[in-house]
Amino acid sequence: MAEANTIQEGFLCPMCHKDLRSPNNLIVHFQDLHSEEQDILKSIKDIYDKYYLEYSDPQEPGPTRSHTDYFRAVRRERLDHRTTETNKLIIRLDRLLRFYGSDRKQQEQELVTWVEGYLVSRCPACTLPFNIARRQHHCRLCGSIMCNSCSYFLPYEIAQTIVAPVNNGSDREPATGKEGDNLRICNHCWNMLDCRRRVQIEQMKQPIICQLYSHLQKNKFHIQNTVDMYEKMYNSLVSGETTYLLQDLQSLRTTIADKAQMIDTLSKKIALLPVDPGMPKAAALQNNIRKATSVYIKDYLLTLSAPPTVQELEKIKRNRSIGVVEDDIPTPKPSIKKVTVTTGWSPANVTNETTVVEENDPLLEQMNIVRNYIDQARKAQRFEEVASLQENLQLLKKMYREQQKEEYGKK
Amino acid sequence: MASETTEAGKMANRAVAAQRPNGSTQGKICQFKLVLLGESAVGKSSLVLRFVKGQFHEYQESTIGAAFLTQTICLDDTTVKFEIWDTAGQERYHSLAPMYYRGAQAAIVVYDITNQDTFGRAKTWVKELQRQASPTIVIALAGNKQDLANKRMVEFEEAQTYADENGLLFMETSAKTAMNVNDIFLAIEV
Numbered sequence: 001m002a003e004a005n006t007i008q009e010g011f012l013c014p015m016c017h018k019d020l021r022s023p024n025n026l027i028v029h030f031q032d033l034h035s036e037e038q039d040i041l042k043s044i045k046d047i048y049d050k051y052y053l054e055y056s057d058p059q060e061p062g063p064t065r066s067h068t069d070y071f072r073a074v075r076r077e078r079l080d081h082r083t084t085e086t087n088k089l090i091i092r093l094d095r096l097l098r099f100y101g102s103d104r105k106q107q108e109q110e111l112v113t114w115v116e117g118y119l120v121s122r123c124p125a126c127t128l129p130f131n132i133a134r135r136q137h138h139c140r141l142c143g144s145i146m147c148n149s150c151s152y153f154l155p156y157e158i159a160q161t162i163v164a165p166v167n168n169g170s171d172r173e174p175a176t177g178k179e180g181d182n183l184r185i186c187n188h189c190w191n192m193l194d195c196r197r198r199v200q201i202e203q204m205k206q207p208i209i210c211q212l213y214s215h216l217q218k219n220k221f222h223i224q225n226t227v228d229m230y231e232k233m234y235n236s237l238v239s240g241e242t243t244y245l246l247q248d249l250q251s252l253r254t255t256i257a258d259k260a261q262m263i264d265t266l267s268k269k270i271a272l273l274p275v276d277p278g279m280p281k282a283a284a285l286q287n288n289i290r291k292a293t294s295v296y297i298k299d300y301l302l303t304l305s306a307p308p309t310v311q312e313l314e315k316i317k318r319n320r321s322i323g324v325v326e327d328d329i330p331t332p333k334p335s336i337k338k339v340t341v342t343t344g345w346s347p348a349n350v351t352n353e354t355t356v357v358e359e360n361d362p363l364l365e366q367m368n369i370v371r372n373y374i375d376q377a378r379k380a381q382r383f384e385e386v387a388s389l390q391e392n393l394q395l396l397k398k399m400y401r402e403q404q405k406e407e408y409g410k411k
Numbered sequence: 412m413a414s415e416t417t418e419a420g421k422m423a424n425r426a427v428a429a430q431r432p433n434g435s436t437q438g439k440i441c442q443f444k445l446v447l448l449g450e451s452a453v454g455k456s457s458l459v460l461r462f463v464k465g466q467f468h469e470y471q472e473s474t475i476g477a478a479f480l481t482q483t484i485c486l487d488d489t490t491v492k493f494e495i496w497d498t499a500g501q502e503r504y505h506s507l508a509p510m511y512y513r514g515a516q517a518a519i520v521v522y523d524i525t526n527q528d529t530f531g532r533a534k535t536w537v538k539e540l541q542r543q544a545s546p547t548i549v550i551a552l553a554g555n556k557q558d559l560a561n562k563r564m565v566e567f568e569e570a571q572t573y574a575d576e577n578g579l580l581f582m583e584t585s586a587k588t589a590m591n592v593n594d595i596f597l598a599i600e601v
């Protein structure tokens with residue numbers, strides 16, 4: 001019966017009913033396997049020759065109608081629906097992760113209504129009946145019931161990564177799930193979450209070499225700024241200026257050494273990355289990055305002058321105050337400044353209550369404020385700012401001295 | 412004694428000759444000193460805070476002395492580092508102002524569009540700058556609190572005319588809604 005109902009169509013072989021999918025295939029097939037039936041072959045050829053004669057000219061297209069808009073509308077609606085459903089699940093998941101303690105089960109049931117067990121006699125996913133061996137389980141996300149093999153244990157750690165983007169920008173505490181814990185959810189809910197998760201992972205995926213390299217470049221950029229500052233500071237110190245302290249120079253040197261170590265490690269890691277045999281140039285690239293970094297460290301960072309000792313510095317200062325060397329010291333040319341692109345910086349506000357002792361003279365008051373700013377800038381290793389603030393402090397001092405002189409003169 | 416001299420000299424030369432690996436393509440870097448002046452409570456600190464940190468505080472404390480902030484901006488291949496002195500508007504600190512506008516390449520004089528007196532005070536600041544500050548100083552006039560335009564006491568045209576007559580840049584701004592805030596800082600720089 002069933003066979004009688006099936007209607008076959010296509011380029012069927014009249015002898016064995018095989019579908020050969022194109023006229024040429026059919027003719028070749030016929031010549032190979034059914035060569036004794038010459039007249040049938042001939043009639044097949046005739047049919048197709050005729051067909052080609054009639055239809056080889058392109059046919060005028062008939063009336064057409066675009067369904068794209070309809071398709072888009074349907075698709076958008078489905079996507080929207082799926083997105084909102086997934087979002088709902090993620091919000092619920094986020095709250096589930098915050099439940100803990102003895103009444104967790106009760107909290108879970110308040111979040112979604114659990115379907116009553118007596119209403120469901122078969123697993124809605126696989127239709128097998130529930131019994132002692134196949135027990136009912138509730139999905140913590142949608143409250144529906146399914147059997148063990150149609151549910152999934154979602155580990156807390158994965159749940160956290162799915163939820164994380166929801167937390168972005170809010171100042172709530174991160175969810176507190178114990179490690180190794182997990183949540184039972186139905187396969188349907190898991191599919192929705194897993195889709196979202198895979199999209200997210202895909203978006204964040206970057207070849208490991210790119211990640212390492214951008215890390216390396218960021219550090220190099222930072223070193224560059226620090227080195228510029230180091231040189232400027234060194235020049236200022238050895239010419240006897242008091243804008244910076246010896247400690248400032250030493251702390252920068254430590255920073256540079258740490259960073260150098262870091263980029264060294266990073267470039268080693270890059271060089272040791274396994275190479276895809278399909279990309280022969282990758283190995284060369286990795287080695288070049290490593291080589292360039294070594295050269296950079298050796299030629300550029302290891303050649304930095306060591307900070308002067310305290311005694312040397314004392315000598316320089318003494319000479320300067322006598323005025324012997326002053327004219328001989330070439331004023332260090334300001335090294336080219338390169339500025340890190342950051343968000344702005346400002347010292348924490350100095351308010352009347354805090355650091356500033358109530359001064360009657362606004363000049364003295366401002367001097368205290370600027371001193372406080374200098375401390376803050378120094379702590380933040382904002383040495384360009386230190387220099388500008390020092391300059392201002394000198395100006396304030398000068399002005400204060402002049403003001404004192406004037407008042408003295410009046411008396 | 413002589414040894415220090417040569418040591419320092421060497422160092423200075425070294426600094427100049429230092430190779431800059433992969434640094435050769437970096438663009439121009441400008442440092443830009445800027446001062447804000449104006450009557451108390453017109454919103455000077457609020458404007459700077461908006462520009463530097465993107466924040467606004469309904470209860471901004473009145474500045475004492477002068478506050479210092481920096482911001483770095485990239486324009487194409489030019490990096491501009493703003494060093495900003497936000498002076499206190501209270502009369503008591505008036506004597507400090509010259510120390511901050513004298514070294515500045517630009518000044519933003521701020522008034523509050525809902526308060527006619529602050530516009531008068533702004534004009535006085537402009538006069539003082541024209542007389543005492545560097546002749547090349549760029550002056551911008553900011554009519555702040557534009558979001559309160561329904562309580563406006565200073566007409567836009569009045570301020571614009573005044574600004575044109577005195578060769579000032581002029582914009583109405585709002586530290587609260589961020590309107591024209593970046594624009595006025597960047598307009599000055601160009």
Ligand SMILES: Nc1nc2c(ncn2[C@@H]2O[C@H](COP(=O)(O)OP(=O)(O)OP(=O)(O)O)[C@@H](O)[C@H]2O)c(=O)[nH]1
Pocket residue numbers: 449450451452453454455456457458468469470471472473474475498499500501555556557558559584585586587588
């Ligand atoms: N609605 C509105 N309020 C603003 C705006 N800018 C500042 N304010 C408010 O005005 C008040 C004073 O602002 P400040 O920035 O402290 O004024 P200031 O000019 O620095 O004052 P001094 O430091 O005393 O010179 C604060 O309460 C701000 O919240 C604005 O654009 N719109």
Ligand SMILES: [Mg+2]
Pocket residue numbers: 455456457472473474497498499500
């Ligand atoms: Mg202020």
Ligand SMILES: [Zn+2]
Pocket residue numbers: 013014015016017018029033
């Ligand atoms: Zn056949």
Ligand SMILES: [Zn+2]
Pocket residue numbers: 123124125126127128146147148149150
């Ligand atoms: Zn099942």
Ligand SMILES: [Zn+2]
Pocket residue numbers: 139140141142143144185186187188189190
């Ligand atoms: Zn579910």
